[in-house]
Amino acid sequence: MGCDRNCGLITGAVIGAVLAVFGGILMPVGDMLIQKTIKKEVVLEEGTIAFKNWVKTGTEIYRQFWIFDVQNPQEVMMNSSNIQVKQRGPYTYRVRFLAKENITQDPKDNTVSFLQPNGAIFEPSLSVGTEADNFTVLNLAVAAASHIYPNPFVQVVLNSLINKSKSSMFQVRTLRELLWGYTDPFLSLAPYPVSTRVGMFYPYNNTADGVYKVFNGKDSISKVAIIDTYKGKRSIYAVFESDVNLKGIPVYRFVLPSKAFASPVQNPDNHCFCTEKIISKNCTSYGVLDISKCKEGKPVYISLPHFLYASPDVSETIDGLNPNEEEHRTYLDIEPITGFTLQFAKRLQVNLLVKPSNKIQVLKRLKRNYIVPILWLNETGTIGDEKAKMFRSQVTGKINLLGLIEMILLSVGVVMFVAFMISYCACRSKTIK
Incomplete structure (x- = not known):
């Protein structure tokens, strides 16, 4: 019974640690992926969205x-x-x-x-x-x-x-x-x-x-x-x-x-x-x-x-x-x-x-x-209002969503890890006594 409980707490702590690490890794990796995607379309060369709008501005x-x-x-x-x-x-x-x-x-x-x-x-x-x-x-x-x-x-x-x-x-x-x-x-x-x-x-x-x-x-x-x-x-x-x-x-x-x-x-x-x-x-x-x-x-x-x-x-x-x-x-x-x-x-x-x-x-x-x-x-x-709306959804919105996911994973992971580790230590202390 005690082993099952301790194993469950350790598992929860591990899951929390994994979530926190994943959230931490997602920050640079996600930012890098977004930067790569954006860079592909914003450089001024033939074939990009930016080039088309730059040659003849719609604004x-x-x-x-x-x-x-x-x-x-x-x-x-x-x-x-x-x-x-x-x-x-x-x-x-x-x-x-x-x-x-x-x-x-x-x-x-x-x-x-x-x-x-x-x-x-x-x-x-x-x-x-x-x-x-x-x-x-x-x-x-x-x-x-x-x-x-x-x-x-x-x-x-x-x-x-x-x-x-x-x-x-x-x-x-x-x-x-x-x-x-x-x-x-x-x-x-x-x-x-x-x-x-x-x-x-x-x-x-x-x-x-x-x-x-x-x-x-x-x-x-x-x-x-x-x-x-x-x-x-x-x-x-x-x-x-x-x-x-x-x-x-x-x-x-x-x-x-x-x-x-x-x-x-x-x-x-x-x-x-x-x-x-x-x-x-x-x-x-x-x-x-x-x-x-x-x-x-x-x-x-x-x-x-x-x-x-x-x-x-x-x-x-x-x-x-x-x-x-x-x-x-x-x-x-x-x-x-x-x-x-x-x-x-x-x-x-x-x-x-x-x-x-x-x-x-x-x-x-x-x-x-x-x-x-x-x-x-x-x-x-x-x-313009329409282009601003499109920009928010295609660029700002995605970045904000990624940032929100990163923070949720990191926060939830840290909270889970700390909570389960505290519970595990408390249980270990009671068992020793």
């Missing part, structure tokens, strides 16, 4: 624009006053709906390169007005002229053309013209061959953006679709901020840090953005990046909206800006298991540098330099 991506409407153009030109701006927007377009082109795998560094065809469809229901809305903005051609042609004699010629075309430092343009291009009257009078079309994103439709080079995830799925280079140059990085719950899916939020826009004094990695053309105060100013070399010498500078994270001197000539992190920072929400970006908001401001010019009449009264904000944009995309 609707929108680009919102806010235009800085200048309120006091005459005061600025006559008295070199601060430029007063009023933000108007959003004006929304659907973008990135065309399939990627020229997709090329590079097995040496586990990357894939591609071009992204450009296309934009105006979305009236998501906009505050129409593409015919008018704005008073900086004259793009006039502002760029003195930078592209610094020779005094050439500027005298340019001045006569500017006056003849009745152009000024500021102009009134529709949204469509400002974004996608218009024929500039000043450039149309140029006596030598020159492109007369001007626009913040001209040309756009029927063109392609890139070359992008992204990681395909073969060596690490955590790097899937992360940009390695853009047009062969260094890409801006993001840092982890917090855990976020996105439609029931745990994701990691990464944000563009202020350090990415710091001066070379604060961040030596940014030394290449301090050029002779930028008004950099001996490279101590920060918050704007000079991309004029990418824009055929045009004095174009990018920043975060409303000069977020910029030094005070950058915005001292502009009134009407109100930077705040919640509205103006860039972030990405990445699912850590698959490496997929399930939500993002890419925010960017486009500015032009304007300098005084003794030879160009409409710029002659300026007594200082201006970094003039033209517009800022927010390109955003979020996983």
